[in-house]
Amino acid sequence: MNTKTLETYLQEKSALIEETLDAYLPQATETPKTIHEAMRYSVLGGGKRIRPVLTLAVSELFGGFEEEAIIPACAVELIHSYSLIHDDLPVMDNDDTRRGKASCHKKFGDAIALLAGDALLTHAFQLLATVKNPEKSKRFAEVLAKAAGTEGMIGGQVLDLEAATKDFDLLKLDEVTLRKTARLIEVSSLLGAISAGVDETTERSISRFGRYLGIAFQVMDDIIDRDGYLRLMTSDEAKNKAAVLIQKAKEELSPLGGAREMLNLISEAILNRKR
Amino acid sequence: MNTKTLETYLQEKSALIEETLDAYLPQATETPKTIHEAMRYSVLGGGKRIRPVLTLAVSELFGGFEEEAIIPACAVELIHSYSLIHDDLPVMDNDDTRRGKASCHKKFGDAIALLAGDALLTHAFQLLATVKNPEKSKRFAEVLAKAAGTEGMIGGQVLDLEAATKDFDLLKLDEVTLRKTARLIEVSSLLGAISAGVDETTERSISRFGRYLGIAFQVMDDIIDRDGYLRLMTSDEAKNKAAVLIQKAKEELSPLGGAREMLNLISEAILNRKR
Numbered sequence: 001m002n003t004k005t006l007e008t009y010l011q012e013k014s015a016l017i018e019e020t021l022d023a024y025l026p027q028a029t030e031t032p033k034t035i036h037e038a039m040r041y042s043v044l045g046g047g048k049r050i051r052p053v054l055t056l057a058v059s060e061l062f063g064g065f066e067e068e069a070i071i072p073a074c075a076v077e078l079i080h081s082y083s084l085i086h087d088d089l090p091v092m093d094n095d096d097t098r099r100g101k102a103s104c105h106k107k108f109g110d111a112i113a114l115l116a117g118d119a120l121l122t123h124a125f126q127l128l129a130t131v132k133n134p135e136k137s138k139r140f141a142e143v144l145a146k147a148a149g150t151e152g153m154i155g156g157q158v159l160d161l162e163a164a165t166k167d168f169d170l171l172k173l174d175e176v177t178l179r180k181t182a183r184l185i186e187v188s189s190l191l192g193a194i195s196a197g198v199d200e201t202t203e204r205s206i207s208r209f210g211r212y213l214g215i216a217f218q219v220m221d222d223i224i225d226r227d228g229y230l231r232l233m234t235s236d237e238a239k240n241k242a243a244v245l246i247q248k249a250k251e252e253l254s255p256l257g258g259a260r261e262m263l264n265l266i267s268e269a270i271l272n273r274k275r
Numbered sequence: 276m277n278t279k280t281l282e283t284y285l286q287e288k289s290a291l292i293e294e295t296l297d298a299y300l301p302q303a304t305e306t307p308k309t310i311h312e313a314m315r316y317s318v319l320g321g322g323k324r325i326r327p328v329l330t331l332a333v334s335e336l337f338g339g340f341e342e343e344a345i346i347p348a349c350a351v352e353l354i355h356s357y358s359l360i361h362d363d364l365p366v367m368d369n370d371d372t373r374r375g376k377a378s379c380h381k382k383f384g385d386a387i388a389l390l391a392g393d394a395l396l397t398h399a400f401q402l403l404a405t406v407k408n409p410e411k412s413k414r415f416a417e418v419l420a421k422a423a424g425t426e427g428m429i430g431g432q433v434l435d436l437e438a439a440t441k442d443f444d445l446l447k448l449d450e451v452t453l454r455k456t457a458r459l460i461e462v463s464s465l466l467g468a469i470s471a472g473v474d475e476t477t478e479r480s481i482s483r484f485g486r487y488l489g490i491a492f493q494v495m496d497d498i499i500d501r502d503g504y505l506r507l508m509t510s511d512e513a514k515n516k517a518a519v520l521i522q523k524a525k526e527e528l529s530p531l532g533g534a535r536e537m538l539n540l541i542s543e544a545i546l547n548r549k550r
Contacts, residue, residue, distance in 0.1 A: 026425055032433040035425055086393060091366070091385040110366040111436055114389070118361060118396065119429045125400040126420035134409035141416055145401035150301055150310050154394045158307040161386055 006265040010053060017052045018044065020070050021077065024127055038108040038116035039123070043081045046099040050217065050270075051188040052077045057266060058189045058206055061258045064196025071131050072140045072191035075124040079148050080184060082120035085113055087157070121148075139194050147187035156180025170232050174215070177228075181221075182214030189213070205252045209263075212249035216242040217270050224275060246271045281540040285328060292327045293319065295345050296352065299402055313383040313391035314398070318356045321374040325492065325545075326463040327352045332541060333464045333481055336533045339471025346406050347415045347466035350399040354423050355459060357395035360388050362432070396423075414469050422462035431455025445507050449490070452503075456496075457489030464488070480527045484538075487524035491517040492545050499550060521546045 021043055026036045052073035059069035088095040088103040089110060096106050105113035128144065131137035146152060156179025163172050189210030193203050219242040222228035229238045246267050253260045296318055301311045327348035334344035363370040363378040364385060371381050380388035403419065406412035421427060431454025438447050464485030468478050494517040497503035504513045521542050528535045 030425075032425065032430055032437065034437070035429065035433045039425075082393075086389060089366075089389065091364075091389055112433065114361060114364065114366055115429050115432055118357075118392075119425050121393065121396055122420050122424040122429065125416055126424060129413050129417035129420060131413070134413045137416075138404050138406070138409045138412040141400055141412075142404035145397050145404060149397040149401060150305075150307070150314075150394050154310065154390050154397065155307055157390055158310045158387065162307065162309070 006262070006269060009262060009265075010049075013053045013056050014049045016056075016066075016070065017049050017073060017077065020074050024074060025123070034108065034112055035116055035119060038104055038112050039120055041107060042085050042098075042104045042116060043078065043120065046101075047077070047081075049077065051080055051185060053266065054185065054188040054210065054213075055192040055195070057262050058192030058210075059196045060192075061253075061256070061260055061263060062193065062196035062198050062202070063258075064192065068131070068133075068136075069192055069195040071127060072144070072195060073188070075127045075140070075144060076184065076188045076191060078120045078124040078127065079144065079153075082117040082124070083148075083153060083157075083184075085117040085120070089113060136194060140191060143187055143190055143194065147183045152179055152183035152187075156183070168231065173228065173232060177215055177218045178211070181218040182211050185214030185217060186210035202256060205256060209249045209252040212245045212252070213267060213270060216245035216249065216267075219245070220270060220273055224273070242271055281537070281544060284537060284540075285324075288328045288331050289324045291331075291341075291345065292324050292348060292352065295349050299349060300398070309383065309387055310391055310394060313379055313387050314395055316382060317360050317373075317379045317391060318353065318395065321376075322352070322356075324352065326355055326460060328541065329460065329463040329485065329488070330467040330470070332537050333467025333485075334471045335467075336528075336531070336535055336538060337468065337471035337473050337477070338533075339467065343406070343408075343411075344467055344470040346402060347419070347470060348463070350402045350415070350419060351459065351463045351466060353395045353399040353402065354419065354428075357392040357399070358423075358428060358432075358459075360392040360395070364388060367432075411469060415466060418462055418465055418469070422458045427454050427458035427462075431458070443506065448503065448507060452490055452493045453486070456493040457486050460489030460492060461485035477531060480531060484524045484527040487520045487527070488542060488545060491520035491524065491542075494520070495545060495548055499548075517546055 025040050025043060028037045028040055030036055055073035055076060056066060056069050059066065084098060085104045087093050088098055089105055095103050097103055104116055108116065124144070125141055128137055128140045131140060148154065156176050159176045160180055163176060186207050190203060190207050193206040219229050219238050222230055223235055223238050249267050250264055253263055300315050300318060303312045303315055305311055330348035330351060331341060331344050334341065359373060360379045362368050363373055364380055370378050372378055379391055383391065400416055403412055403415045406415060423429065431451050434451045435455055438451060461482050464481050465478060468481040494504050494513050497505055498510055498513050524542050525539055528538055
């Protein structure tokens with residue numbers, strides 16, 4: 001019953017996210033076509049949409065308006081998409097495939113992939129500038145830029161590059177995970193809270209919730225890919241680490257009241273995911 | 276006398292811009308050091324600062340506050356710097372030098388250069404989110420993202436990549452120049468006007484002023500580098516094209532009143548520049 005409810009919820013939200021991204025991305029008919037095709041190819045029709053779903057679900061918990069939360073939700077997904085394109089480039093991970101199809105540079109060439117990533121990053125902030133309420137628009141840009149920059153995602157990417165050539169221990173891996181993966185998932189949750197207009201204490205709880213969720217998400221990713229954390233612990237130990245994090249995430253929600261069942265279900269789904 | 280005045284003005288403004296960029300960029304001591312070093316290496320201690328100077332000079336013309344205009348001025352310079360890092364990458368122009376020193380990827384490696392560009396682009400929007408007035412913060416982000424994205428600079432970059440492999444004529448070159456170079460110079464001027472709080476008609480005049488200036492800037496660049504426009508016209512014809520554009524730029528200013536002498540001097544300096 002709960003699984004069915006979650007599945008329906010995720011389907012509905014994914015459809016809304018897809019539709020909104022489709023509408024806000026430049027059309028493939030606009031000049032220069034190549035880059036617009038590359039941007040749409042990399043963003044549309046794939047991905048679990050975990051980040052924008054979190055933004056919507058957190059906003060919903062606090063009674064926010066979905067038509068407002070959808071903008072930062074899509075902006076964070078554009079940031080995620082750009083980071084995947086640049087990560088896949090030959091100069092980084094050199095991945096030929098992404099989400100079961102050719103990676104952006106394999107399909108469009110390295111130069112267009114580089115520029116498509118740049119354009120999606122730029123477009124994320126252009127999208128946030130369309131938010132009607134100027135205070136919220138500014139706040140969204142502030143927290144998203146911080147989470148995506150060298151304090152967050154890009155910083156994690158650099159630490160990851162450096163870690164590959166140096167000793168590798170749990171402390172370093174936790175730091176890489178926190179920045180490279182968890183900060184963007186954290187900010188996805190925070191954007192939903194800001195959109196709904198909660199107080200600062202609640203913002204902080206929601207940030208911690210997102211951070212725990214984000215680290216757990218990466219640990220589960222590593223279990224599925226037999227990488228990262230599995231180089232330092234057994235699969236059972238990793239699963240236990242993820243379970244503890246999800247428990248902590250849910251504890252952050254419990255004093256907040258409201259209909260938090262959906263966020264609990266999403267949290268549990270992260271722990272139980274097989275792909 | 277005028278030349279001396281302009282020289283002093285440019286020195287003063289460049290010093291302020293350098294100081295502000297230095298303060299707003301992450302310090303090289305912050306982790307991860309490598310990328311912060313790469314960001315600072317590429318932004319500080321070089322460049323003509325034509326874009327941020329324009330923002331400051333336009334704001335000044337309309338009686339705006341310099342301490343407000345300096346933020347969008349520095350944001351536009353960060354966007355310019357990121358674009359140079361990515362342009363220099365082996366996958367794009369493969370340039371080993373920039374401003375008389377090793378290009379970012381030659382000094383820090385391709386991966387760090389890619390991420391340093393991403394980080395500067397992100398940082399530009401983070402900087403705009405620090406603007407106190409939320410309406411202005413939002414408006415700055417809106418116009419800068421538009422000028423830097425596929426409608427503007429990135430789009431011009433793509434058209435340029437495509438032009439290299441196709442027929443090359445003046446119509447196409449003008450379109451590339453307009454997007455790749457002129458849109459960012461146009462928006463530099465516009466940001467100064469928005470910062471000072473002018474009306475919409477004046478915003479449009481200032482945009483046209485910046486656009487003419489931007490195209491003239493690129494034509495002069497091509498004369499200096501013996502490239503681009505010099506593949507389609509003689510040096511004298513190109514110089515004449517630039518002179519006509521600078522004349523048009525100055526005509527946009529004349530009905531605006533105010534102490535526009537400095538902008539006229541800057542316009543003339545673009546026409547007379549030797550490097």
